[in-house]
Amino acid sequence: MSLLALQDAAASAPPFFTYTPNAPDVLGGWLICFFTLAVFSFLYKDNPFYKLAEHVFVGVGTAWFTMEYYNEGIRKPLVEYVDAAREQAVRIAALGPNASPEAVRELQTKLGGYPIDPSWAIGIRAGAIVLSIFLLVRLFKNDSWMPRWPLAIMVGVYAALKMTGEVQSKLVLQVAETMKSPFTSPVDGTPLAWDVQVGNVVFLVGLVCALTYFLFTFQRNKVVHGMARVGVITLMITFGSMFGFTVLGRIALLIERVSSLSDYSGPEYGLFGAGAALSPPYVAGAVIVATLVALSLAKPSRAD
């Protein structure tokens, strides 16, 4: 690399460390490259670099999730909410017994979008805390009745929530969609394009045959058996398509990592101003490979 190119790289060098989002820094570049290659090193075999990356990943992930869930699940809806409700309760009390209902309503706390008395709001939150503590009893006593109550409430609420929305979107509307004419437009009744018609017929045949495969209540004759066979083929094509999409996604992730390594291979990230040759991907890669080779030579394989 020419001296001019090195000087240009030094002039546009990112800071060693910055809090600014979306702004690259040298430390971040080195960490990203090292941990990316450390994870990839598992493809060779399990090793200390991979173990380190795995533990750091789990640690950072746990810290982040704990912080987010504490902030959004405890601090805001409990600490801040109860604090605000307590302040509103004091204000309502200060209005005195002859306060107008409008003035009291103005100071009420909201729960699920509806205004209620602040003391009730605090009481309901306290009930939620008690139920949460009940859940933890399972840690000490497996067969206790206490965790069953909050679990029952959660299952009930969740079932009700799922029942309405899911049935509508994934059953009723899906069945309605299947009952349309495969040959004409549902909007104005005009004939559809030939390829759309063929596609609709294939879909219809596949759907009926796939459903036939799951008929186990009576003995199968030749027709039902044949339809079930077509149903199995339809299902296998579906699973193949899903597998293909999954592979597509995984390769996209690999490409993104390669792209990220490429981003940090510029001379501006190079050690001691030595240019791209000592940039994070090459140095981290060389360190990992050299260490793995050394470890491999130091520990003879079982076959030896």
Added chain:
Amino acid sequence: MSLQDFDRRWIFLAMGVIVVGLYAFGPAAEMKVNQYAQSYFDTIEALQPGDIVLLSADFDPASAAEIEPMYIATIHHLMSKDVRIINVATWPAAPPFTRTQFSVIPDVYGKVYGKDWVELGFKPGDDVAMGNIGQSLRSTYPADARGNPIDSLEIMNDVGDAMRGIKLLVTLSAGYPGILEWIAQVGGRYEVPIVTGTTAVQTPDLFAFYPNQVKGFLGAATGATQYLQLVDEKLATVVGGKSELTAPKQENQKRMLVQFWGHMLIIALILIGNLIYFFGTRQGARA
């Protein structure tokens, strides 16, 4: 050594060589836009200046490779049309991505926080949180991600309970909770049109919902590239020449070629593996 004892690390190496080699030296190629990506683009394109969109970031670092380009392009597209954005997240790891993008893109279009866009932040609770957002955005988020009371934000003057005032729900979804839960909890109940961008793993689930329950969708990195092409073309026409999305578009186009050959390698390996199994079984039967 028989082929059945083949060391699988050679396969990893082959994939690595293809991906790194093509990424380093491969060209960027224009993609044909499919109807799903075109519908996503057209649905946003049909919005009017001043309309409000609920943008939900339902992804994390593991899916950012596929979803983040869609997210960036969608914000550019919406802001270039002067559509107002309410940004929420149902995944705890999404806020760093949303903060990063919203710290840069609104300045490009001169958008003001609280008036043109707002970030409400992460809300735990999965389906329940989504149901609550649909029922009442105000009671679900008493304050925005910066701690401002929700009613102090100008954009909220035009938003009511039961999704009133929201013209479109855009969800960039990487799994659970994501697009399927938004459809069940909000789309059907409040009749809000939905468009989505998803990871490849989730894409096959969406065909059944298109075009009635989902107006358009971007399937994986392929869909993201197609959408980047459409938005870049539109923005480049407005500003004349290159847009903010030209570089990300070219980067994604380059990745598509790599993805194609990576996929071809997998297909070839599946065929070879089946042939080895087939001939191995026949030899076993003869013996």
